[in-house]
Amino acid sequence: MSSRGASLLVLFAVLCSWPGEAGPSVSEASSDSKASLLRLRGGMKLFTHNLLASPVPGLTKQQRYPLALEVERAEIRPSKVDQDTIISLLERLNWKVFLDALQAVGGEESIGLERQFPQDMAEVISSACNDGDVHMFRALHRALFETEVMEGQLVCPATQRRFRIQEGVPNFLAADVQGTKQEALSPRSEGEEA
Amino acid sequence: MAGQSLKRDPVIPLTGSDWEHVYEPAEDTFLFMDALEKELEDIRAARPGFVFELGCGSGCITAFLALNLKGPAYIASDINPHAVAAARRTFEANELKIDLLNMDLFSAINLPSGIDVLLFNPPYVPTPHEEIESSWIARSWAGGDKGREVVDKVLEKIETILSPQGRLYMVALDSNDPHEIAKWMGTKGYRTKVV
Ligand SMILES: C[S@@+](CC[C@H](N)C(=O)[O-])C[C@H]1O[C@@H](n2cnc3c(N)ncnc32)[C@H](O)[C@@H]1O
Numbered sequence: 001m002s003s004r005g006a007s008l009l010v011l012f013a014v015l016c017s018w019p020g021e022a023g024p025s026v027s028e029a030s031s032d033s034k035a036s037l038l039r040l041r042g043g044m045k046l047f048t049h050n051l052l053a054s055p056v057p058g059l060t061k062q063q064r065y066p067l068a069l070e071v072e073r074a075e076i077r078p079s080k081v082d083q084d085t086i087i088s089l090l091e092r093l094n095w096k097v098f099l100d101a102l103q104a105v106g107g108e109e110s111i112g113l114e115r116q117f118p119q120d121m122a123e124v125i126s127s128a129c130n131d132g133d134v135h136m137f138r139a140l141h142r143a144l145f146e147t148e149v150m151e152g153q154l155v156c157p158a159t160q161r162r163f164r165i166q167e168g169v170p171n172f173l174a175a176d177v178q179g180t181k182q183e184a185l186s187p188r189s190e191g192e193e194a
Numbered sequence: 195m196a197g198q199s200l201k202r203d204p205v206i207p208l209t210g211s212d213w214e215h216v217y218e219p220a221e222d223t224f225l226f227m228d229a230l231e232k233e234l235e236d237i238r239a240a241r242p243g244f245v246f247e248l249g250c251g252s253g254c255i256t257a258f259l260a261l262n263l264k265g266p267a268y269i270a271s272d273i274n275p276h277a278v279a280a281a282r283r284t285f286e287a288n289e290l291k292i293d294l295l296n297m298d299l300f301s302a303i304n305l306p307s308g309i310d311v312l313l314f315n316p317p318y319v320p321t322p323h324e325e326i327e328s329s330w331i332a333r334s335w336a337g338g339d340k341g342r343e344v345v346d347k348v349l350e351k352i353e354t355i356l357s358p359q360g361r362l363y364m365v366a367l368d369s370n371d372p373h374e375i376a377k378w379m380g381t382k383g384y385r386t387k388v389v
Contacts, residue, residue: 042285042286042291042292042293043293044293045291045293047267048269048293048295051269051303051304051305052295052302052303052304053302053303053304054302055297055298055301055302061304064304065304066304077291079291082264082265084241084265085243085265085266085267088241088243088244089243089244089267091243091307092243092244092306092307094306145267145291163302167282168282168294169278169279169282169294169295169296170295170296170297170302171275171296172295172296172297172298172301172302173273173275173296173297173298
């Protein structure tokens with residue numbers, strides 16, 4: 001099909017040494033039973049939003065992060081809580097950015113949580129990691145992984161340029177990097193049935 | 195450990211016309227999945243929290259790993275909007291909740307703590323530079339000079355992309371000069387191995 005002139009392929013891994021890290025304790029939770037949801041087509045998770053920054057060239061790190069979030073439609077899509085994942089991801093979360101994103105969705109109540117998250121992340125970590133507070137894990141899971149933005153906008157903090165979240169996918173392609181000089185740009189008009 | 199895996203292959207719900215604009219899983223894709231299968235226990239033992247696929251195309255590599263390694267958060271990206279739409283259907287068909295981003299390389303991502311496992315089956319075919327931007331589908335294979343133009347953009351900044359114990363799985367052709375890549379990565383303190 002494609003006009004590749006592939007001859008020999010070498011698959012190789014570039015890696016630096018993995019120190020024998022003593023991670024959090026066990027449990028590979030997985031009962032591979034069929035998920036009960038028929039429609040799993042997801043959106044942008046708040047966890048993902050936490051990692052996004054403006055693609056506008058020439059901005060400093062501080063200028064490009066975080067992207068303001070404007071939500072037109074969000075959905076809750078239940079999934080299984082994995083405490084290990086949450087612990088390992090908490091470390092890389094910008095808590096303030098997360099709280100702001102949650103407000104953009106409508107706040108704790110709007111996603112079915114009774115308690116407000118603490119403003120201080122240290123409190124969250126201590127109740128989740130030290131006290132093994134199951135409710136905290138569930139709340140974090142709900143907010144970070146089950147709350148999905150289907151339609152909305154992401155706004156560059158420095159230039160106010162807007163990037164659309166459409167059918168759950170943020171599109172960061174700028175007009176001048178659209179990639180193709182010949183083809184018309186009708187990104188999602190095809191290949192999107194069902 | 196080999197031989198006892200309960201490997202699950204992803205369902206690919208894509209057909210003929212989809213491959214007009216999206217890279218159809220090919221020898222390199224299957225090689226990639228085979229290698230991941232071999233590495234699976236090793237990857238699991240390292241307890242990655244965050245897995246990212248750059249240039250996911252149909253999405254089948256990420257789907258394969260996500261089906262066989264539960265736990266980490268997964269995100270997949272591609273510059274080609276058709277690929278993003280296709281990967282979305284693949285994830286849905288496999289009942290996977292994986293976020294997709296339509297972006298050029300890592301242009302819209304901020305990674306203070308890095309990626310634990312980065313998967314990249316890049317456009318690696320040596321071509322004239324202009325070919326890279328000639329069409330969406332050309333972007334899936336056209337790698338410019340030595341097939342390294344896109345690859346090198348990633349490798350140049352690899353230390354800002356991977357977490358301290360992070361690893362990158364990538365396909366390279368002989369014509370991409372993998373030994374030179376290994377040497378170069380060595381100067382950055384990375385170990386390289388062929389899987
Ligand atoms: C060889 S294909 C691999 C597709 C799929 N991962 C597979 O293995 O079947 C390379 C993919 O990288 C994507 N790609 C090329 N340049 C890119 C860039 N600058 N940023 C993101 N993705 C890119 C292409 O659109 C294509 O989907």
